[in-house]
Amino acid sequence: xxxxxxxxxxxxxxxxxxxxxxxxxxxxxxxxxxxxxxxxxxxxxxxxxxxxxxxxxxxxxxxxxxxxxxxxxxxxxxxxxxxxxxxxxxxxxxxxxxxxxxxxxxxxxxxxxxxxxxxxxxxxxxxxxxxxxxxxxxxxxxxxxxxxxxxxxxxxxxxxxxxxxxxxxxxxxxxxxxxxxxxxxxxxxxxxxxxxxxxxxxxxxxxxxxxxxxxxxxxxxxxxxxxxxxxxxxxxxxxxxxxxxxxxxxxx
Amino acid sequence: xxxxxxxxxxxxxxxxxxxxxxxxxxxxxxxxxxxxxxxxxxxxxxxxxxxxxxxxxxxxxxxxxxxxxxxxxxxxxxxxxxxxxxxxxxxxxxxxxxxxxxxxxxxxxxxxxxxxxxxxxxxxxxxxxxxxxxxxxxxxxxxxxxxxxxxxxxxxxxxxxxxxxxxxxxxxxxxxxxxxxxxxxxxxxxxxxxxxxxxxxxxxxxxxxxxxxxxxxxxxxxxxxxxxxxxxxxxxxxxxxxxxxxxxxxxxxxx
Numbered sequence: 486x487x488x489x490x491x492x493x494x495x496x497x498x499x500x501x502x503x504x505x506x507x508x509x510x511x512x513x514x515x516x517x518x519x520x521x522x523x524x525x526x527x528x529x530x531x532x533x534x535x536x537x538x539x540x541x542x543x544x545x546x547x548x549x550x551x552x553x554x555x556x557x558x559x560x561x562x563x564x565x566x567x568x569x570x571x572x573x574x575x576x577x578x579x580x581x582x583x584x585x586x587x588x589x590x591x592x593x594x595x596x597x598x599x600x601x602x603x604x605x606x607x608x609x610x611x612x613x614x615x616x617x618x619x620x621x622x623x624x625x626x627x628x629x630x631x632x633x634x635x636x637x638x639x640x641x642x643x644x645x646x647x648x649x650x651x652x653x654x655x656x657x658x659x660x661x662x663x664x665x666x667x668x669x670x671x672x673x674x675x676x677x678x679x680x681x682x683x684x685x686x687x688x689x690x691x692x693x694x695x696x697x698x699x700x701x702x703x704x705x706x707x708x709x710x711x712x713x714x715x716x717x718x719x720x721x722x723x724x725x726x727x728x729x730x731x732x733x734x735x736x737x
Numbered sequence: 738x739x740x741x742x743x744x745x746x747x748x749x750x751x752x753x754x755x756x757x758x759x760x761x762x763x764x765x766x767x768x769x770x771x772x773x774x775x776x777x778x779x780x781x782x783x784x785x786x787x788x789x790x791x792x793x794x795x796x797x798x799x800x801x802x803x804x805x806x807x808x809x810x811x812x813x814x815x816x817x818x819x820x821x822x823x824x825x826x827x828x829x830x831x832x833x834x835x836x837x838x839x840x841x842x843x844x845x846x847x848x849x850x851x852x853x854x855x856x857x858x859x860x861x862x863x864x865x866x867x868x869x870x871x872x873x874x875x876x877x878x879x880x881x882x883x884x885x886x887x888x889x890x891x892x893x894x895x896x897x898x899x900x901x902x903x904x905x906x907x908x909x910x911x912x913x914x915x916x917x918x919x920x921x922x923x924x925x926x927x928x929x930x931x932x933x934x935x936x937x938x939x940x941x942x943x944x945x946x947x948x949x950x951x952x953x954x955x956x957x958x959x960x961x962x963x964x965x966x967x968x969x970x971x972x973x974x975x976x977x978x979x980x981x982x983x984x985x986x987x988x989x990x991x992x
Contacts, residue, residue, distance in 0.1 A: 515858075599844070608841035611801045612855040612908065613827035 503695045507625055510618050521623040528589050528624070528690075529631030533638065539584050540639035543576055544568060544646025552654065561655070565662050566669025568647040573670065574678050577639040579726055582685035585632055586718035590693035593624050594714030597697025598707040606698070621694040628690030633682040673737040681729035685722050692718040752776035752812075753912065753944050754800065759809035761795055761968075769795050770806070771968035777912075782938060782945045784955045784976075786990055787965030793948045796965075797914045800946075801835055802826045813912070831859060834910035834943075838917045840901030842889040849885050852876070852904050859908060871907060878940065879903045879933060895926035899933065906937065913937070915947040919954045931957040952991060964990060 548568050555561050597620060600606050609616040648662045696714040700706040754777040761770040769792040777783045785793045798804040800811055802818055811818045813829055821829065842851050852872040856863065863871070876882045879899040884892060892900065898918060905913065918934065919927035931954045938945055938958075949955055955962060956976050964972040964979070964987060972979060972987045980991040 596845075603839060603844075604837045604841040605843055607798075607803050608835070608837055608843075608904075610803060611830055611833070611835040612858075612904075613830040614855060614858055 499699065500691075500695055503698070504691060506617060507622060507691070510615070510622050511626070513618070515618075517619050517623050520619055521626055524623050524627035525631055528585075528627045529634060532585060532588055532631070532635055535584060535588060536581055536635045536639050537642050539580060540577060540642035541646040541649075543580055543639070544572060544643035544648075545650040546646075547571060547576065547643075548647045548650030549653070552650075562665070563669075564651060565647060565657075565665040568650075569644050569666040570669055570674060572643040572647070573640050574674055575726075577643050578636045578678055578682050578685065579722065581636045581639040582632060582682065582689065582722045583719055585628075585635065585686075586689050586722060587715055589628060589632075590689045590696075590714040590718040591711040593628075593690065593693030594696040594700075595707055595711035597621075597694060598700035598710035599704075601698065601700045602702050602704060602707060617698075621698060624694050625687065625690035628693075629683055629686040632686030632689060633679055636682040636685075637679070673733075677729065677733040677737065681725060684725045684729070688721040688725060689718050692721060750778045750780070753779045753814065754946070755810075755812040756796065756800070757810045757812075759796065759799060759811065760807045761792070761799060761804065762807055769968055770799075770809075773809070773965070773969055775963050775970050775973070777944055777946060779944055780938075780942060782934075782947060782958050782960045784947045784949060784959035784962045785965060786949070786955060786962060789950075791965040792968045793965055794916055797835075797916060797946060797948060800914065801830060801833055831908060832910055833912045833914065834905030834908065836898070836901050836905050836913065836915045836918055838920055839894075840889070840897035842892075842897055842900055842904070844889055846889075847885075848876070848881075848887050848889070848892075848900050851889070851900060852907050855904065856907050875903045875907045876900075878906070878937070895922050895930065898922070898930055902933065902937070906941065909941070911943060913943045913945045915945065915949070917948055917950065919949060919951040924953075927951055927954060928957070930954070934958050 548564060551567060552561065552564060555564055555567070597606070600620070606616045606620070609619065644663075644666055647666075648657075648659065651657055651662065693714045696710040696717070700710040756776070757774045759770050759773040760768070762768045769790075773792065773796055775783070775785075785796070787793050795804060799806045800813065800818070802821075806819055809819070814832065816825070816829065818826060818829055842848075843854065846854060849869075849872055852875060853868050856868055856871060860868075873882060873885065876885055879902055881896060881899050881903065884896060884900065889897060889900070902918075913934075915934065919930050922930065931951075934945065934947065934954075935958055937943065945958075947954070947958055959976050962972075962974065962976055962979055963970045966986070972982065972984060974982070979987055982988055
């Protein structure tokens with residue numbers, strides 16, 4: 486038990502040092518712009534299909550599941566607004582972040598982990614190239630910027646899914662549906678929910694990079710790095726979400 | 738053409754690498770280096786032998802700053818690298834090439850990109866045509882021009898070592914460190930790699946430390962050999978001298 490606790494605190498301490506190093510390295514030139522753009526493509530663009538399918542299903546299912554209850558109260562017309570609010574404030578950010586924790590964080594963990602065990606990171610270091618700057622800073626930055634974009638995209642696709650779901654039993658045109666959606670939305674529904682997605686993105690990139698970059702030697706550790714990256718990133722997303730909701734509640 | 742070792746510089750040539758009383762431990766009980774000391778003169782090929790776990794790889798990793806020694810000094814080009822900051826260490830690293838056991842090629846890059854990657858970062862004045870020319874030139878010198886657009890996964894073990902060596906050479910290092918350059922290769926390829934080490938040394942006038950278990954490679958490439966035992970140098974001399982040593986343990990390496 487003592488050893489287990491000690492390893493948790495050691496890991497937490499190392500993660501804090503890793504984060505500190507990220508903020509130190511991010512401001513120091515040279516900047517790896519080309520690699521950053523490549524990572525934006527890999528993390529952002531290549532995740533679009535997955536996020537699109539998930540977002541659409543989220544909106545569709547949420548509409549279909551909520552309809553019977555709202556119908557009982559004769560509040561069916563609130564359905565578009567309720568679905569949009571649920572999606573934008575909570576469901577789309579969290580589900581998209583969890584999907585990306587699975588895809589991006591594990592991918593980064595496995596990639597950097599295998600680079601570590603096959604001495605590719607050491608090879609960079611002995612060539613006087615800063616591997617932290619090239620591999621870690623670019624990936625964390627790309628993830629921090631791309632996850633919010635993916636979430637906004639998931640919001641839009643989710644609302645479209647809601648429209649399709651609504652039209653299975655009713656007949657509402659797109660303009661009227663959208664009018665109902667935007668009527669129910671306010672600035673405070675969108676702003677805090679979008680801000681928290683930057684933290685989701687940051688934690689996804691950070692944890693994936695930390696687990697991969699600190700993988701011990703041996704191929705077994707590559708699997709462990711990928712696995713623990715997903716678990717820790719998912720857990721962190723829920724913790725950040727809880728804190729974000731509490732803070733939003735205080736200020737708005 | 739078979740190359741021979743005819744490049745030993747005069748004895749009064751000052752050491753370019755001088756390791757003194759190097760200690761390195763992992764945890765409380767695992768003492769790997771226990772006061773290791775040896776030197777390498779300019780232009781010399783030093784082969785380091787020793788059983789697995791004797792600290793050979795740890796020593797050269799300390800030499801390039803991949804690991805921090807607990808105690809001792811490592812003088813390279815007259816500077817103690819244990820006392821250098823990151824900038825100072827990187828200046829030294831640019832003058833040292835390191836060939837990893839499995840080549841350590843970047844999986845996500847083609848051979849061309851692997852080779853141009855360090856060059857683009859350290860020779861920013863070069864235009865893309867000059868970078869490409871340098872890549873082709875260096876691949877020609879290791880005999881692998883046809884592999885330029887291949888990915889590392891498409892290369893054999895020997896080819897990976899050659900590309901790894903080319904990537905090391907592209908920055909024109911003065912010192913080359915080889916970590917088991919022939920391990921995992923067949924006899925013929927091992928001999929070719931040993932020949933390549935010699936030809937590179939004669940062409941680029943490099944100083945080398947070669948860690949190996951392959952006695953054929955040691956015989957072919959060494960000017961001098963040191964044998965490590967329990968984290969210190971146990972025997973030192975030329976291949977012929979050590980082969981005929983009175984010490985049975987030393988002779989056991991040459992059987």
